[in-house]
Amino acid sequence: MNPTTNKLRSKVGASAGLLLDRQARAQAEASVQTLAPEAFVSCERRVQEICDVLEGLPDRALRDAFALAHEIRGVAGTFGWNALGEIADCLCLYLDDFPEGGRANVPLLQSLAGALKAALRSQGDADLVLALSAECRAMVRVIREREGRSPDLL
Amino acid sequence: MSLRALDVLVADDDGLTRSIVSDILRASGLGKVWQAASGDEAFLALSYRRPDIVILDLNMPGDGASTLRRIRRSPESPDPHVAVIAMTAYSDLRRIELLRDAGASEVVAKPLSVASLHARLTAVIDRPRPFIVSSAYVGPERRRRAPSADCPRRRLADAHAADTLEVS
Numbered sequence: 001m002n003p004t005t006n007k008l009r010s011k012v013g014a015s016a017g018l019l020l021d022r023q024a025r026a027q028a029e030a031s032v033q034t035l036a037p038e039a040f041v042s043c044e045r046r047v048q049e050i051c052d053v054l055e056g057l058p059d060r061a062l063r064d065a066f067a068l069a070h071e072i073r074g075v076a077g078t079f080g081w082n083a084l085g086e087i088a089d090c091l092c093l094y095l096d097d098f099p100e101g102g103r104a105n106v107p108l109l110q111s112l113a114g115a116l117k118a119a120l121r122s123q124g125d126a127d128l129v130l131a132l133s134a135e136c137r138a139m140v141r142v143i144r145e146r147e148g149r150s151p152d153l154l
Numbered sequence: 155m156s157l158r159a160l161d162v163l164v165a166d167d168d169g170l171t172r173s174i175v176s177d178i179l180r181a182s183g184l185g186k187v188w189q190a191a192s193g194d195e196a197f198l199a200l201s202y203r204r205p206d207i208v209i210l211d212l213n214m215p216g217d218g219a220s221t222l223r224r225i226r227r228s229p230e231s232p233d234p235h236v237a238v239i240a241m242t243a244y245s246d247l248r249r250i251e252l253l254r255d256a257g258a259s260e261v262v263a264k265p266l267s268v269a270s271l272h273a274r275l276t277a278v279i280d281r282p283r284p285f286i287v288s289s290a291y292v293g294p295e296r297r298r299r300a301p302s303a304d305c306p307r308r309r310l311a312d313a314h315a316a317d318t319l320e321v322s
Contacts, residue, residue: 032178
């Protein structure tokens with residue numbers, strides 16, 4: 001096999017591993033943190049959208065709620081908002097393989113929507129995060145089993 | 155000696171994610187950072203921006219995996235060899251394989267972090283894999299490590315791959 005011609009490395013003129021050092025990482029992390037307020041507002045808007053779409057509960061609402069929870073989970077993960085990410089993950093766990101035409105558990109969805117709102121208000125409270133997310137996950141696992149699905153995604 | 159020589163296209167339908175990735179890239183010293191909100195926009199931007207690296211989300215209108223296959227295989231593709239880092243919120247094996255088979259150079263799982271993005275950038279810049287063009291697959295070689303002398307290639311497909319290896 002011939003050696004690979006490294007076009008990108010030639011353009012850069014040095015190892016990217018050396019250039020993307022600790023200082024570059026710190027600069028990038030600081031830069032991302034400036035987006036935190038915008039990200040938080042975006043999560044708040046999405047949580048409200050989840051609450052709104054779950055009020056109607058047609059099949060489409062479940063798909064929309066899943067997509068929104070999925071986005072919240074990603075953004076929350078990037079900014080280290082653990083409570084929000086964990087509870088959004090619980091909502092994803094419930095809705096990910098939800099059977100088409102099935103009857104969703106409305107009290108569970110309402111509880112999760114409420115928990116998302118609570119998580120938005122309680123960022124940084126580690127004990128509350130742990131309790132809230134553990135409770136939500138346990139509820140989702142039990143209800144999944146009752147609905148004939150495995151407690152966790154396969 | 156600077157990453158400023160490299161231009162990047164970020165394709166994601168979520169504006170916030172595009173901003174996060176673009177901010178990371180700019181703060182890390184990369185050159186121009188362009189954005190696209192769909193697979194079609196990304197393909198178009200590839201034609202007239204000619205980025206060195208494309209960061210492509212799997213879940214967006216126009217479908218990231220289809221866009222990736224189009225970049226690699228379409229006769230209209232302006233740069234089938236471009237380095238593509240695929241982003242996905244799902245890190246299960248099935249989706250990773252889908253992206254690998256579509257021709258991703260690297261895959262980064264969400265939630266995004268500066269460290270994970272830097273690691274993928276370093277991989278595509280410092281350690282690009284040989285580029286394969288065959289009837290069945292176009293993209294970076296899917297093996298991470300070359301087989302050693304005492305572990306010869308035995309699959310029928312290996313002979314075919316060796317015939318069609320194009321190094322870029």
